[in-house]
Amino acid sequence: MAYKLTEGCLESIMEGAELSSPVLQILAIKKIVSGNAKKDRYRVIVSDGLYSVSHAMLAAPNNEQVLQAGEHTIIKIKRYITSLFNNSDKEQRILLLLDVEIIAPGSQIASSLGKPTPLAEAKKNEPTNSNIYATKGNSSSNSFAKRSDDSSSSTLPHNGNNSVSLENQLIHPICSLSPYQNKWVIKARVSNKSAIRTWSNSKGEGKLFSMDLLDESGEIRCTGFKEMVDKYYDYIQVDKIYFISKCQIKGANKKFCSLKNDYEMTMTNETTVQEYQGEDKGIPSTQYNFMTIDKIGNMESDSLVDICAICKEASELQTFQAKSSGRELKKKEVVLVDQTKSSVILTLWGTDAENFDGTNNPVVVIKGARIREFGGGKNLSLGAGGLLKINPDIPESFRIRGWYDQEGCSGNIVDISAKSGSLSTVWMSFKGVKDQGLGNAEKGDYYQNVATVLLMSSNNLTYKACPTESCNKKIIDLENGMYRCEKCNREFPNFKYRLLARMNVADWSGNTWISMFSSEAETVMGMTAQEVGEQIESNSEAAADIVEKVNFKQFVFKCRAKMETYNDEARLKTISVEVKPINYKDFNNQIVNRIKQLMG
DNA sequence: CCCCCCCC
DSSP, X not given: OOOOOOTTHHHHHTTTOOOSSOEEEEEEEEEOOOSSOOOSOEEEEEEOSSEEEEEEEEOGGGHHHHHHHOTTOEEXXXXXXXXXXXXXXXXEEEEEEEEEEEEEOHHHHOSOSSOOEEHHHHSOOOOOSOOSOOOOOOOTXXXXXXXXXXXXXXXXXXXXXOOSOSTTSOOOOGGGOBTTBOOOXXXXXXXXXXXXXXXXXXXXXXXXXXXXEEETTEEEEEEEETHHHHHHTTTOOTTOEEEEEEEEEEEOOTTTOXXXXXXXXXXEEEEEEEEEOSOOTTOOOOOOOBOOHHHHTTSOTTOEEEEEEEEEEEXXXXXXXXXXXXXXXXXXXXXXXXXXXXXXXXXXXHHHHHHOOOXXXXXXXXXXEEEEEETTEEEEEEOTTXXXXXXXXXXXXXXXXXXXXXXXXXXXXXXXXXXXXXXXXXXXXXXXXXXXXXXXXXXXXXXEEEEEEEEEOOTTOEEEEOSSTTOOOBOEEOSSSOEEETTTTEXXXXXXXXXXXXXXXXXXXXXXXXXXXXXXXXXXXXXOHHHHHHHHHHOTTHHHHHHHHHTTOEEEEEEEEEEEEETTEEXXXXXXXXXXXXXXXXXXXXXXXXXXXXXX
16 A cells, blocks of 8 residues: 655744644654653654654654554654754754654555655754744644633732742743753643642751643643642642743653653742633643553563553452551552453552542553552552542543443453452452362451351440540450540540440351441441440340341452461461451452353 | 552
């Protein structure tokens, strides 16, 4: 098949014309080496069959597909801009390829089409008297033009140094920002804004926030320290567009930022930020570089990834103290699955964890999640600087929704996280527990099973515990209206009820006695410990009624089995550490897989 | 100038 290039189009393009979907061929691809972070900037030579242009660059989102397609690839240019570029006192116009579509990969073409001559030789560019990056034209497909009249800046934050409006100045693409050029204005969407964080170390202390900025050409992280937090934090809002100028640009530390930019920026006293209130077409929303879950297993720990997946399951919110800092932390674990039929555990923190609702298997899109290693498996942690979106309006999100609803829940899912993770506990029957001799691991062995309650003991179901929130120690009734906690070494006028339930549960293979504490027993009984305690207190017959109602209820019991010695006799003690209603899809899958195994 | 985040 013959491919046709848009002959001669480069001449008009390099003069600032806007052509619709010109077709070009890539003659060469070269990585730009700049500073110490060398990733993801590529210069290309493009040809229209008549002329070639060597001052062309790929915008980051296109890198991967173009690199893969290689030299001689034929591309359709869906969006582009040109910029004036000051190269050692000589002005040159560069062509920036914002969005390209591969028409034919290089391997199918294998040679240059036509006999292109370098445009620069064929024709002298006319330099303008501007020495900054800028573009001609002023259409919606090109947001780096002079602003159109429908925009106006909003009230500035409470300070006096923003007297010069940025809205009439030439706008620079984010991908053109570098430490060597400080006269610039960008027009960018804030796609993510961190919480305010404080730090205190040997070098001092302070507070900071950071945000991710985005335009058609790329993205960059911007951090504001101390006074900048007071000045701009509340003013800047996620998803809005701002004119921003005069930040300090420095090399990005890839260890902490997954954005596709070799640089990041820091706000200074010179920095100005003005909201743009015009139409925002042409400025994209968050850009992702999605990775499938099956690949995570082979990636290095600590690297950052973007994932689009389905939440298969989510844990309860857990609150605990960090051992290192003593700070209180909140987390929630989520199992993600994608089309590669692989699953991975993702840990969410803080408000992300608190607000996350895993019901109805939402699409979870994360940007900048860190890969961690545990017990031979990999998992993900979405820390500060990461971004979480639930059911976002992007094509990948709809695609995976369709996949999951059609076929996603059936068949084998390979879990790349460690089997000991709280959400990927092994399924085992009570017979299996016995046959495999579980319980000899130092911290016990975990398994989960679907089981039916046969009998629940009504003896000593409740006890009176210390009212302190974190202390569940049994208190001593001083019989004078006061209660003493030995652990807290304090006396209280009140107490709280706690549960210590014992029950015999059965599956197809046998039965076993298990114990559980308040939160699990509350799930089984459908009552709070307080309600149980009060009912039994007021009527000693109540306990029998309460435990009878539990008979024949079914749950998924997650258990910890541990061998203990009692009166010189070894016996297996089982505590249920989590009780959940049965998810029949998962349970049936698990049974079907077992049947397949048994059939060889 | 931050970039920390637990337990299996």
